[in-house]
Amino acid sequence: MEENKKKNDLILIGVLLMVALAAYFCISFFQGANTKNGVAVVTIDDAEYGRFPLVVDTEERIELPDGSYNLLVIQDGKADVTEASCPDGICVNHRAISKQGQSIVCLPNKVVVEIENGEESDLDAVTN
Amino acid sequence: MKTKKIAYLGLLVALAFIFSYIETLIPINIGVPGAKLGLANLVIIVALYTIGEKNAFLLSMVRIVLVGFTFANLASMLYSLAGGILSFLAMCIAKRSGKLSTTGVSVVGGVFHNVGQILMAIWVVKTASLVYYLPVLIIAGLASGVAIGILGAMVTKRVKKVVNWD
Structure with a gap:
């Protein structure tokens, strides 16, 4: 038994x-x-905040009305949250993302960074 | 008999409470959020095998509410509740089936705790792609479930020797 x-x-x-x-x-x-021409799409509480193509290196400080923030850094074709005001820091510890469907979520701030496919460019389609 | 049970249940609540606190001190970073040691589940397993389903469920809910108001915030309490309830139901079914030992029951609990949390998170942030976390979280739940299950069986054996409700 x-x-x-x-x-x-x-x-x-x-x-x-x-x-x-x-x-x-x-x-x-x-x-x-x-994944093609990935775009990092940032949403706050289900409302779209902005779209950031992965090919352009940028730094975006996502500010929330209550003063909390997440710092999104796009570098070398990858998106990463490097700084945040949330207590657990899970979004900061998360690896950089670059593939379609991957996401970094900050539950306390309800911020979601998700990789989506961008517009397909003809050039890529040909060289593919 | 009743007093004994109340005292025992109180002891378990305190223990689960402390374990939850210890868990918050030991962060586990496996690349996805939501993974925990599952120490508190050890207490729930022992309760399930010593004082029955109803009391164990009560213990689980009291623990989550207490922890939610002290070491965590209301948002994470919501995730814990979803995980806790789903995991408890799954463990009850697994235990009643009589086909699994404590280890198996604990594995089911660990895995379903993570499944419940992810489902709640998907619902709250309305991002279905959180499902991608599931494979890693299932493996994390498995590992923690095995360890907690083996420990739980050892503790249950010893506790049963000491307490009898008559």
Whole structure:
């Protein structure tokens, strides 16, 4: 009986691990393959704040009415939040993002930075 | 008999409260938000196996509300509630099925805690792409679930020796 339970535990762990790994690789594969002219789209509480193409290096201080802020830095084709007023700093610790669908979320400030595909340029389509 | 149970439940609430505090002192950075050690779940597991589902659920909710008002903020309390409720329901089902040991039940709890949190976060910030965090969070929940489950079984065995409700 107990042995059976241990076996079921292992099966459960194995299945979950495989599903998670498969999902992880599928997601990173599709994200990489689908990213073209990425744009970092910033939304605050579901309202769009601004769009920043990843090819242009910029620094944007996202200010909220209550005085809190997130500092978005775009460099080398990647978007990263390097400074923020939120207490947990999860958005600051998050890696820089560059692939379509990736996002950095600051839950306390309700700020979401998400990578979307930009307009497809003809030049890229040809050289592809 | 009743007094004993109340005292025991109070002890567990205090313990879960302290564990939650310790958790906030140990940040885990695996690239995605929401991962925690799950120490508090150890107390919930032990409660589930020693004083039953109803009391364990009560303990879980009291812990989340207490922690929400002290070490966290209302927003993160919302995520904890979603995670806590979903995880508890999943653990009850897993335990009742009788097919899993404490480790399996704890793994189910760890994984569903993260699933619940992500679903709530998706709903709050209305960003479906948060789903991309799930694979990593499932693995984190697995790892923490295994460790907490093994510990939980050891603690439960010893606690059961000491307390009897009659």
